[in-house]
Amino acid sequence: MQDVTKTLTTRASRRGVLKGSAALGLGTLAASSLGSRFAAAQDEPGSLEVFSWWTSPGEAPALQALFDAYLAKYPGTEIINAAVAGGAGVNAVAVLQTRLQGNQPPDSWQTHVGHELVDQYVVPGYCEPITDIYESEKWADVIPAGLVEQATWESNQYSIPVGVHRGNGFWFNKQVMKDNGIEVGDTMTVDEFFAAADILQKAGIPALALATKDTFAAAQTFENTLLGAVGPDTYRALFKGEAPWDSPEVRAAAETYAKMLDYVNPDHSALTWDGATALIIEGKAGFNSMGDWAYGEFVSKNAVDNVGWVSHPGTNGSFVLVVDSFTLPKGAPNAENAKRWLRVVGSKEAQEAFNPLKGSIPPRTDVNREIFSPYHQWSMDSFAKDALVPSCAHSQASSPAFKQAFYDASLAFVTDKDVDTYIAMLSDAQAMDAETTS
Numbered sequence: 001m002q003d004v005t006k007t008l009t010t011r012a013s014r015r016g017v018l019k020g021s022a023a024l025g026l027g028t029l030a031a032s033s034l035g036s037r038f039a040a041a042q043d044e045p046g047s048l049e050v051f052s053w054w055t056s057p058g059e060a061p062a063l064q065a066l067f068d069a070y071l072a073k074y075p076g077t078e079i080i081n082a083a084v085a086g087g088a089g090v091n092a093v094a095v096l097q098t099r100l101q102g103n104q105p106p107d108s109w110q111t112h113v114g115h116e117l118v119d120q121y122v123v124p125g126y127c128e129p130i131t132d133i134y135e136s137e138k139w140a141d142v143i144p145a146g147l148v149e150q151a152t153w154e155s156n157q158y159s160i161p162v163g164v165h166r167g168n169g170f171w172f173n174k175q176v177m178k179d180n181g182i183e184v185g186d187t188m189t190v191d192e193f194f195a196a197a198d199i200l201q202k203a204g205i206p207a208l209a210l211a212t213k214d215t216f217a218a219a220q221t222f223e224n225t226l227l228g229a230v231g232p233d234t235y236r237a238l239f240k241g242e243a244p245w246d247s248p249e250v251r252a253a254a255e256t257y258a259k260m261l262d263y264v265n266p267d268h269s270a271l272t273w274d275g276a277t278a279l280i281i282e283g284k285a286g287f288n289s290m291g292d293w294a295y296g297e298f299v300s301k302n303a304v305d306n307v308g309w310v311s312h313p314g315t316n317g318s319f320v321l322v323v324d325s326f327t328l329p330k331g332a333p334n335a336e337n338a339k340r341w342l343r344v345v346g347s348k349e350a351q352e353a354f355n356p357l358k359g360s361i362p363p364r365t366d367v368n369r370e371i372f373s374p375y376h377q378w379s380m381d382s383f384a385k386d387a388l389v390p391s392c393a394h395s396q397a398s399s400p401a402f403k404q405a406f407y408d409a410s411l412a413f414v415t416d417k418d419v420d421t422y423i424a425m426l427s428d429a430q431a432m433d434a435e436t437t438s
């Protein structure tokens, strides 16, 4: 595991490092001419290791925008990009866990607020509180209370949100729809999807682009389908363990999902999530159910003009929250730089640079809305008025153990489409979760 991190660890922004070395040289000279070696040591930009899973063509430039915002303030810092590939952190989370257990934390890591932050990192003692930074930066004045709350454990804040993704996007290629005489309105029902899917199938086009090489995509497509079938209240209750999985409405959701799976691309097990996004860009599939990091892919490939979106069928009026944030580790090797990093990540400038590229909307509400794309503005409106529900596929809604069971059951279902087994696996996972947390 450690070797994987090492291989993938790259030095960010050579330009920044070089520019920085020059700046460091000047700084050192100036300091010694003042005869103060101590001052020079304090100015030392040093290094900053940032751990994430942002390696896709859309994610990497957005991460670089954060690095650039940091380097603009603290030139000369050697930024070590310790990203580990794999959508939703399917590989990164395990690598990070090994490092944390071995007492080798990076200076900051990416995590989702909610259960992932709290269960996986705060409660086991891997994070320092950053409540003082929240206070000095006055973040609570500009970040909605609901988001701050999800970064909070026992009255302290432990991470700073950088982007709010909407998980229930349903993306399509406008030309493909036009060529096949399919009109997509502002919303889509499940029946409308199946009507479009039949047309596409007759034209030899898979109606649903799926990528199951990253294990999260099957779980995410199901959680979106589930939300459409049961609505936001029952959806929340299910993941909180307050509603049963073996109910007729969950069963109906699984049946709908099974039917949707009849329309997927045959090579789904060979594709990572951005591969499915590419099928939409290239006009080789109808729709892709994916969080709006997909929009980041469209941006990076200059494809936004030919891509349309609606909410995943039946989920209009709901916003599936996938909130990215950064932490302050206990024992961060460069703790001062780690704190600087968090202040940058939480700043208006950095959030305005990062989110247009990433597809997410800024957690800060004082950003300039005009610099954002029509998609972003649509998502901002949805965030303001729709029912906000957490994503299980992205670790916010449930314990890590339940999430893993949700992944395993959903992946098995893509192959066997066995509704009884699916429901039984989810019910068992819920029962085990109740036992562990009671």
Ligand code: GAL
Pocket (backbone or CB within 6 Å): 053, 054, 059, 086, 087, 088, 089, 112, 165, 273, 293, 322, 323, 324, 394
């Ligand atoms: C999510 C994460 C997003 C995006 C996506 C695909 O879990 O919140 O920022 O990276 O995975 O990797």
